[in-house]
Amino acid sequence: MSTIITNLFLLFIFIFLSQTTSSLSKRCHPEDERVLLQIKKEFNNPSLLSSWKPHTDCCNFNWYGVACSALINQRVGYLSISNDTNLSSQFPPSIANIPYLEALFIFDLPNLTGPIPHSITKLTKLKYLTISSTGVTGPIPNFTDQFTNLVNLDLSHNNLFGTIPPTYGYFNNSNVASLDLSYNNLSGKLPISLAMLDIYLLELAYNNFEGDASMLFGSNKKTLVIDISGNRFAFDFGRLDLSQTITSLDVSHNKIYGNFPMAMENVTFLNVSYNRLCGEIPKVGYFNTFDVSSFIHNKCLCGSPLPSCK
Template sequence: MATKLFFLLILLSHVASSLSEGCHPQDKKALLQIKKELNNPTLLSSWNPHTNCCDVSSWYGVICAPSSNRVYSLLFEANDELSSTFPPSIGNLPTLEHILIYKLPKLIGSIPQSITKLTNLKSLTISETGISGAIPNYIAKLKSLTFLDLSNNHLSGKLPPNLFNLANFEAMYLQNNKLTGSIPSSLAKLNSSVVDLSHNRFEGDASVFFGFAKKTETIDLSWNMLAFDMGRLQFPKTLKRLDVSHNRVYGKLPEDVTNLEWLDVSYNRLCGEIPKGGIVQAMGKKSYLHNMCLCGSPLPSCKKYM
């Protein structure tokens, strides 16, 4: 019986060794260092150095490419106990394509420069964390990046003017931060499907996000201090949703608003008659209230301004 047990233990050790070898040694080393930098949180208690890091049933939040056994996706979410700065060793996962860090309120500090080593990174989500400081200029070095979500953090400062270098950008979510200053004119070169800068402290002109040739579908600039002439805008032909409420936008509503599926221009300084057609009237009064002299259905008639 003792002999059988001995051989069984040997067999199990070989199986464990085989599973462990399924994970690239460089990736495992980096992951264990990340765990250490995060102060060995209970969230990552399944990260056992003696098991295969590509085994999705045992290593929480780690996904490997089946063809190469290299880590290509990391997911950390919904944990109030994890308390640490952002782990710089995340830059030592060269095949990483997707990062999702969500609802970790005690993850603090700034985004480390080591992230620029992730040349294959396609999507970066760091949302609802304690991350602070400026959006670093070196984010623009992530040439493969198509999706950026840095919403609901404590980021401050100005937008990096070199973000236009992200030629493959599809979506940019920066809402609910403490970002300030004007929108860099260089961002006119961005051509993403979604732009959300709402609930920040931006000021000045934001017309760089508009233009007939752009492929943008959603623009949310609400709750800022932006001031530009809406009547001069040329809407992207693909634009479906527009929210510029709670700003200092002035001028008239262009006829292009009749092509939208959703609109909110309330709490601005707009004037003139509201165009007729499409969803414009169906949106109701709330989408147009508290402007300087905007009039016409669904608001009262323009006669009182004549």
């Protein structure tokens, strides 16, 4: 849902910018047109992109999923290709040749395969990058050095494998707001450098991670949402140093042990089920609104809504 909202918001912004100065230019840059037509070819000319026709205006929303920015002389700044089960190809390398691209959304394309080409790091102006719910595979590309303007990175629901590069802890933290690597085949231990991440939303759910994930937490961080469910993490939950800003926390389906940490008064969504936690469930904040499903299948938790402690 967050991807859809971001997508619509950006589209509105580009519509506004383009329409306010549409009289300045009726044609997109010829090099952008050439690259887009090459992308269409690399996508095997899907019907989804039938509106991409030579010598027509690829700006002013004549071409599906393409928008130009009036702030940069009608250069293509937005590209969104999605929701096509018939589109079958490898990830088109020519996407890396749209120099002013600020927002790229590739999602719900289950037959898009192959690795994410490293050449995508040429898109140094990218702020929003979503490659989600596709068949792309391979290791996570190392984006950190090139994507200094990145705000949101969503690589969820793919077939990516391997470990998280240590350099992901060195993202430009003043810019990055969210990182979603959930529902892949990632594995191994988290690099300790992730302790430096200070972002609003962090999702690593349903991979094959193991070991300690406590470095993701911190009392001085601005984190709102953390979801590390569906892995094999094992650490002492009670020793976490939680931020007062966290409102949503899902650590379910892991091997986490200990009791509850302090500073959980502001958590409005919680799931700690299927772990090895013990002790009494706190009676603070919104805990009286959480049902049994938030706590079941732990070693020895007790207290409402579970049976009372003896």
